Amino acid sequence: MREAAETHLRALAGEAARLREDQWRAIHALVAERRRALVVQRTGWGKSAVYFVATALRRAEGAGPTVIISPLLALMRNQIAAAERAGIRARTINSANIDAWEQTYADIAAGEVDVLLVSPERLNNPDFRDRVLPELAAGAGLVVIDEAHCVSDWGHDFRPDYRRIRTLLGELPAGIPVLATTATANERVTRDVAEQLETGDGAATLVLRGGLDRESLHLAVVNLPDSTARLSWLAQNLGEFEGSGIIYTLTVAAATETAEFLAARGYDVRSYSGQTDIEDRRRAEDDLLANRTKALVATSALGMGFDKPDLGFVVHLGAPQSPISYYQQVGRAGRGVHRAEVVLLPGREDREIWAYFASMAFPPEPTVRRTLDALGAAEGPTSLPRLEAQVDLGRSRLEQMLKVLDVDGAVRRVRGGWTATGQPWSYDAQRYAAVTAAREAEQRAMLDYIDAPGCRMEFLRRQLDDPDARSCGRCDNCTGRRWAADVDAHQREAAAEHLNRPGVAVQPRKQWPTGMTALGVTASGAIAASRRAEEGRSLARLTDIGWGTALRRLLAEDGPDAPVSEEVFHGVVRVLAAWGWEHRPVGVVAMPSLRRPTMVTDLARRLCEVGRLAPVGLIGYARPTGTGPRRHNSAQRLASLWDAFTLDDELRAGLAGLEGPVLLVDDYTDTGWTLTVAASLLREAGAPGVLPLTLASRA
Structure with missing residues (x-):
């Protein structure tokens, strides 16, 4: 069996490939003993080789196809390509290839599929769960759970869909082996996953853990004073990194903003997030794999399973909230090269973003x-x-x-x-409180990593309970060699200009939420065009790395109610100057604010003066609970606002006879329903148009 396994490995990984002892132990346990095994090994160790070789051996015995539960489309595409190189016929079922499902089912029935990759979300799709999954599970030759730390709510990337796997394991026929793999599980997560693997089987899970050092990675931290310095440092140093790589950001807005700036500075980079179109994501991945682009500026959406052996660097613009998550992301680099640079550029706003998550x-x-x-x-x-x-x-x-x-x-x-x-x-x-406490401990550990005086790789390995953790001799702390924190004045000026560009579109709501009659609100279907706001503007998103930093402080819960600074006001004026509206506003209406009445009314007054606009008035409260406690979804938020506002006679008179739209000024928009309800009232009272304008937006 080992000779056959070695032959399959060479077909998969090349003539020089040889099985590691723990790879063979896992393969033997799966194929000869039909056991359940958990393999916790570093990125690049060869976990996928275990299940592809085991698949080939099981299929040679006449067993059914291997079912791999895999979390990301990028991972699926890479694994299908790897399997096909070894002569293993692979298919996938996911949300991006619905049209191919029926043919895939037919190919499985005909015995023409060796490996089926399934996203965890499919496990709880009613049709798939009830019609397809039982038959697949009953006929499977092997079940694989990739990125198995997602099964555990103690894990850094717990996903509820993965919990469905426990039900699947309990319903598997006897004798079907199960393999779970991950590179990022500490002892607590390892125990939890191993116990879950025993569901429906009872036998102890074979756990194979190895050392987690990555000899090619050179870790470093560069502390810089602000977002402008970090962005300009990146533009200044990106060309010094060998090959192509990944620049991670904490938010979608930061990924977009950073990619735009680096592209403007002459770098071939792309942004990549969960909001990127599927086809655009595929092209971006392909371009990075082929070294046609210098870097992808990505959120964690580009994480688990992205396999590029020659990835030369990983830079983080902002710290993830877990050292374990950080270890996983930097593990994308250096699998097939002698040296890969890993640099963390922490930001003061990181903790605010962690708090939101x-x-x-x-x-x-x-x-x-x-x-x-x-x-x-x-x-x-x-x-x-x-x-x-x-x-x-x-x-x-x-x-x-x-x-x-x-x-x-x-x-x-x-x-x-x-x-x-x-x-x-x-x-x-x-348990929920304990999980929350564990998350908070991870955040403290991430801050400790940033300030760590000792070896950085040893620190990360100890967070993963690696018993072999020791100094790497390669990181900035071990060698004393550090990246310079100096920033070229021209680069800094360009970064400041980019980050200080004001203006984010605020899209109007066009549809009332479903089921509002249950909350006593007589609104349904499309919002009539005659009652709708036009596209608005915010100075910036709260998650932006430029204006967002200042606005988070300005609009903090304990922030003072005072007129905005001249810098912020001039930013708002620049938004107005760049706004390509169809009809110029002729007046200004201020939203009521229980928390910041001085800020909002003063901002409206100053805009009237600088723009020579008519001060039309202030919307009033019909009841004191107008804003009330924060509501988290559209239906609840709309219900809390539906009859909360009123227009007095003075305001109605000011609207009469206007020959253009009004600016509707507020401090902040989140769900957009406050602006929607207010715009509806103003349009009903005769406003020709309503252009919302806020300091900040959540979108």
Whole structure:
């Protein structure tokens, strides 16, 4: 068997390839013993070789195809290409190739598929889960769970869809081996995943852990005073990095902004995020793989599984909130080259961004109970939009919670939405609090990494509980060789000019949320054009790395209610000057603000003066709870605002006879419903048009 395994490995990885001992131990356990195994090994060690070789051996025995649960389309494409080089016929089922599903099912039935790659989201698709998955599981020769740390809510990248795997494992017929692989699991996550692998089997999971050093990586941290310095440092030094690489940012806005600046400085770079079109993402990946581009400026959407052996560098513009996540991302570099540069450029705003991500934790028990009650009282399946009208959670967080409840057996996803099962369910407050505490500890550890006086690779390996962790002798702290923090004045001037460009489009709402009648709101369907706002502007997004930093401080919860600075005001004036509106505004209306009345009304007054616009008036509150507590989704937010505002006689008189639109001035827009409701009132009262203008936006 080992001789056959070595032959398959050479077909996969070249004539010089030889099995590592732990690779052989895993393959033998899967093929000869039909066991369940967890392999925790560094990136580039050859985990995929284990399941491709095991697949070839199992198929030679007449076993069914291998089912690989894999988290990212990029990973799937790379794995399919690797499998085909070894003569292994691979297919994938994911949201990007729906048209090919039926042919794939037919090929599987005909025995023409050796490997089927499935995204974890497919496991909870009602059609796939009920019609396809049972047959696949029953006939599988091997089941593989890639990036298995996602199974554990202790892991740095827990994904609720992965929890469905436990149900799959419990339903597998006896004798089907299971392999789980990851490069980023500490002892706690390893124990958790190993225990979950025993579901439905009972036998102890074989755990194979290895050292996590990456001999090609040269880690460094460069502390710079502000966003302008970091961006200009990047433009100044990007050409010094060998080959092509990845520049990671914490937000989509930062990825877009950084890519635009570097492109303007003459670099061939592309932005890459979860919001990038699928085909554009594919082209960007292909260009990076072929070294046709210097770098992708990416969020964590370009992470697990992206396989480019000669990736020469990874730079982080902002620190991830976990050293384990950081280790995983820098592990993209240096797999097939002697030296790869890894540089972290931390920012003062990193912790603010971490705090936002932390707000997406599992909701408190009353919110969960309201969800279960709403589903239990419904006569049939309830869609997410209709459930939003009854539960105050944003769409993505609501869906994530439902996925967890689904695995816990409390709810079930069916055609048309979600239903309650009626099964008893308990809120594990102690576990949720412990997970939150673990996340906070990871954030503190990331700050410790930035300031660490000792070896950086040793620090990361200890975070992953690597028993062999020791000084690498390569990082900036070990060698004393550091990247210069000096920034060329011309580069800094260019970066400052780029970051200080004001103006972000604010798209108008065009559709009322679903199910508003349940909240006493008589609004449904499309918003009539005659009641709708036009496209607006914000000075910047709160997540921007330029103006965003100043605006986060200006609009902080404990920030003073005072007129904006001359710098911010001139930024707003520049937004107006660059605004390509169809009809110039002739007046200004200010939104009411309980938190910042001085700031908003003074901003409106100054805009009237500088723009020679008529001060039309201030929208009033019809009831004191107009803004109330923060609402997290569109339905709840709209319900809280629907009858909250009023237009007094003076304002109505000011609107009469206007021959152009009005600026609607506010400090901040998040969901956009405040501006939508106010614009509807103003249009109904005779405003020819409404152009929203805010200091900041969340989008």
